[in-house]
Amino acid sequence: MARCVHKIELLAKSHDREGFDCGSEPLNLFLKQTARQHAERGISRTFVLVDEAVAAPKPIVGFFSLNICQIKSGSLTPQEAKKLPRDVAGVRLGRLAVAKANQRQGIGKTLLIAAMGKFIKIFNSAGGIGLFVDAKDQDAKHYYEQFGFVAMPSNELELFLPVRTIQEALITRG
Ligand SMILES: CC(C)(COP(=O)(O)OP(=O)(O)OC[C@H]1O[C@@H](n2cnc3c(N)ncnc32)[C@H](O)[C@@H]1OP(=O)(O)O)[C@@H](O)C(=O)NCCC(=O)NCCS
Numbered sequence: 001m002a003r004c005v006h007k008i009e010l011l012a013k014s015h016d017r018e019g020f021d022c023g024s025e026p027l028n029l030f031l032k033q034t035a036r037q038h039a040e041r042g043i044s045r046t047f048v049l050v051d052e053a054v055a056a057p058k059p060i061v062g063f064f065s066l067n068i069c070q071i072k073s074g075s076l077t078p079q080e081a082k083k084l085p086r087d088v089a090g091v092r093l094g095r096l097a098v099a100k101a102n103q104r105q106g107i108g109k110t111l112l113i114a115a116m117g118k119f120i121k122i123f124n125s126a127g128g129i130g131l132f133v134d135a136k137d138q139d140a141k142h143y144y145e146q147f148g149f150v151a152m153p154s155n156e157l158e159l160f161l162p163v164r165t166i167q168e169a170l171i172t173r174g
Contacts, residue, residue, distance in 0.1 A: 003053070004051045004053065005051060005052040005053050006049055006050070006051065006052070006061065006107075006110065007049070007050055007051075007052040008047050008048070008049050008110075008111070008114050009047065009048055009050060010039075010045065010046075010047060010048075011031075011035050011036060011039065011045075011046040011047065011048050011063065014056040014057060014058060015048050015050065015056075015057065015058050015060050016057035016058060016059050016060060017031050017032045017035075017036075017060065018032060019057075019059055019060070020032070020059075020060045020063075020099055021099060021100055022062075022097035022098055022099055022100060022103075023100050023103075024097065024136070026136075027095055027097040028097075030065075030095055031046070031060070031063055031095075031097070035063075035065060035095075038065070038067075043067060044065045044066060044067035044094055045065060045066055045067070046063055046064070046065040046095070047063060047064055047065070047066075047111075047114065047115075047118070048060045048061075048062070048063040049061045049062045049063065049107060049110065049111060049114075059099075060099065061098065061099055061102050061107055062096075062097060062098035062099060062102065062107045062108065062110075062111050063095065063096075063097060063111070064093060064095060064096045064097075064111045064112075064114070064115050065093075065094040065095040066091055066092065066093060066094065066115060066118055066119075067091070067092050067094055068089065068090075068091060068092075068122075068128075069089070069090050069091065069092040069132055070087055070088070070089055070090075071087075071088060071089075071090055071132065072086060072087060072088075073085065073086055073087070073088050074086065075152055075153070075154045075155075075158075076152065076153075076160065077150070077152075077153055080129075080160070080162065084129070088129050089126070089127060089128050089129070090128050090129050090130050090131065090132050090160075091118075091119045091122055091128055091130075091131050091132070092131070092132045092133065092134075093112075093115050093131055093132070093133040094134075096108065096111060096112065096115070096133070098111070108143070109147075112147055113169070113170075113173065115131065116131065116161075116166045116169060116170055117170065119131050119163075119166055120166065120167070120170065123163055128163070129162065129163060130160055130161050130162040130163045130165070130166065131149075131160070131161040131166065132158065132159070132160055132161075133149060133158070133159050133161075134157060134158055134159075135157045135158075135159060136157075137157075141156070141157055141159065144159050144161075145159070147161070147169070148161055148165040148169065149161045
């Protein structure tokens with residue numbers, strides 16, 4: 001059997017959006033109906049993980065989307081908010097999903113590491129205090145917490161991963 005070579009690409013027409021199913025209809029619909037429009041309008045960017053060896057239309061194994069966001073530093077913990085101006089910029093991990101058939105194989109973790117790498121590129125060019133995510137439920141919250149995301153005091157389903165944690169995670173991985 002041919003070896004599967006995972007590659008992360010910007011969402012394009014060559015990807016099979018219709019065939020994707022992560023078990024969450026809002027996330028499936030975002031990928032099918034909204035992600036490309038958002039990319040065209042500069043609202044967000046969606047990246048997909050595919051098997052490089054497969055011909056188009058390439059099945060999507062997983063995806064994430066990112067957008068620039070602005071937040072009030074007062075919504076962070078007092079320790080994180082210290083010495084920050086009132087309004088600060090960050091990057092929001094708007095969506096993260098893995099196809100049902102590929103869950104629990106480390107793909108979500110691979111996508112999160114890729115999102116951190118994309119954040120660092122933005123950070124190096126324009127700053128940003130870290131990655132933000134809205135967990136859809138308690139399960140998703142626990143998932144993100146394993147990677148160092150911390151719940152915001154104002155909303156326990158909104159989580160924050162500070163830039164220093166991202167840098168440490170990427171350095172540790174080499
Ligand atoms: C949540 C999701 C992205 C995780 O992706 P995944 O590829 O299945 O997860 P991984 O294989 O990377 O898991 C890494 C670790 O998290 C754990 N984990 C996986 N899913 C979890 C969950 N829902 N809650 C808590 N921990 C979880 C795994 O046990 C694994 O740890 P281990 O391998 O050291 O035991 C995926 O299950 C998914 O798409 N679910 C449906 C959509 C969704 O809930 N998205 C989150 C949006 S807020």
